Amino acid sequence: MSLISWVQTTGGRFRQERDAEMPDYLLCSICDNPVQLETSKTDELGKAVHGECYVLKITRRTEHMFTLFTEKRSGAHEPRDRSLN
Secondary structure: OOOEEEEEOOOOOEEEEEOOOOOOEEEOOOOOOEEEOOOOEEOOOOOEEOHHHHHHHHHHHHHHHHHHHHHHHHOOOOOOOOOOO
């Protein structure tokens, strides 16, 4: 499902246009699924997100940072998982 489509203007340029059937929806910046404007939350950059997506993102980031901290303190030298940016 796409809420935004590209439309070519008369000058040959493209612009984004919202789906008229779903004007009250935004795309979650984490999962790219629709989120209703009335129920959306915002992340640290002001982008619309599902509350559940944001909690999961922050939890994973916190767990990853804790793991790195404990490995550093214990002297463990394992490769870091860079997928948790």
